[in-house]
Amino acid sequence: MGFFFLSTNMDALTPTSYSLKDFLSSVKEVLADTFDGIYWVRAEISELRENANGNCYLSLIDKGVDGRLIEAKVSAVIWKSIYNLMKPYFYSMTGQMLAPGMKVLVAVTLSFHEQYGLQLNIREIDPSFTLGDMARKRQETIAQLKADGVWDMNRQVEYPVPARRIAVISSGTAAGYGDFCDQLMADGNRFGFAPTLFQAVMQGERTIPSIIAALEAIYGQIEEFDVVVIIRGGGATTDMAAFDDYDLASNVANFPLPIITGIGHDRDESVVDMVAAVRCKTPTAVAAYLVEAMMDLEAEWKDMGGALSQALRRVLTEETRTLDYLTHTLSGTFRMAIQQAMQNVDLLGNDIATAFKTLLRDESHRLELMEKSLSLVSPEAILKKGYSLTMCDGKVVTHVSALHKGEKLITYLSDGKVESVIDKTEKNEEGDVL
DSSP states (O other): OOOOOOOOOTTSSSOOOOOHHHHHHHHHHHHHHHSOSOEEEEEEEEEEEEOTTSOEEEEEEEOTTTTSSOOEEEEEEEOHHHHHHHHHHHHHHHSOOOOTTOEEEEEEEEEEETTTEEEEEEEEEOHHHHHHHHHHHHHHHHHHHHHHTOTTTGGGSOOOSSOOEEEEEEOTTOHHHHHHHHHHTTGGGTTOOEEEEEEOOOSSTTHHHHHHHHHHHHHTTGGGOSEEEEEOOOSOOTTGGGGGOHHHHHHHHHOSSOEEEEOOOOSSOOHHHHHSSEEESSHHHHHHHHHHHHHHHHHHHHHHHHHHHHHHHHHHHHHHHHHHHHHHHHHHHHHHHHHHHHHHHHHHHHHHHHHHHHHHHHHHHHHHHHHHHHHHTSHHHHHHTTOOEEEETTEEOOOGGGOOTTOEEEEEETTEEEEEEOOOOOBOTTSOBO
16 A cells, blocks of 8 residues: 545545554555665663563663753664574673663664554664763763862771771672671671671662662761671672762762772772772672781781780899899898988987977076066056057047047056047147047
8 A cells, every 4th residue: 555645625525534544554654665774873771671582672762962851762672583692792792781771872673563653673782882881971970070079088088997897788688798798707706797787779770879878877877887888799780880870989989987899890890999998899808808807907916915925024024133133232221221220310319309408498488588578568567657548349549530429438547447428529730630
């Protein structure tokens, strides 16, 4: 059937119409005649699903220049016969499996079905394009981290000694986590390691936000840990691109505890590996690193203990010899000194007794003189000489200026006292009050 164009007869009451099947069949023929070759198309994989019969079904999108808004979307398929060859070839060239978020350059043919619509049939893929895009993103991430000034920050965090309290970011059901724990706790855990699991998704679209969330949870109780371990077992490397992500790498670089990675990917070193304080190849290697660090510390302590013990023994031996010498040498000196001291004490006792008697005699004489002197200046003796003593309110009056009219005065004489009341006061020529 040839293709046709929809038309209407302006003079007719009813326009010409076609069944949907006929119309779409015509579209199919037009597309088949117009796009009858193989075309290389650049796109991003947004969805990917392998079904039981071996076919691979994808959704391809184009986000345009800004990389945000989806400007185009189409379904695609890689038939089993091609996919069985393409899958291992792409992995061998890139070290990655086809996965959502990956940019690809694929050779396609166009097909259209009346029931299923438009679809691209993928015939070939160019791994170098994907590698180039991955390398570009990786280099952009590295450059941005360096520009931010955080590239070396986690490697500069002081490694605690000893490091026993370990925050582990991993999938709790992963074989790598089990291997890590077995290696760490071997030999009866004689170093007292205390690992705490912070569950995270280590593959798929949730990998990045899940690991970042685990880091935030650790930061909330950071005083309880010495180091952080991020481990992921080996196997398929489909999700390794997540560990080149800028946000994840930036969180690792900025973390205030040293981070040890054991992502289990020997082919290439991820950006997260690069910014972490220590990079190990596997989870088991991380455990071995922690154990070895404790063994080195133990050996250092033993060496220090042995050296200290030897030094103490040398000091003790020397001090014992010195003490023996001093005991032997000084014992005679002490006896002579004691005898001399006893003689000096006897002489000193005699001198003190004589001096005390002399002092007692002199002090007795001095007291007699003081008694006589005091009797001459006693109030009774002064009053008998014609002097008087005037008091006001229990206080001795020494200045007339302190007196006021109406106050009572008591004047003491040698043979009694006189009471009086102040009527008035006057000043003498020098300005004193009379």
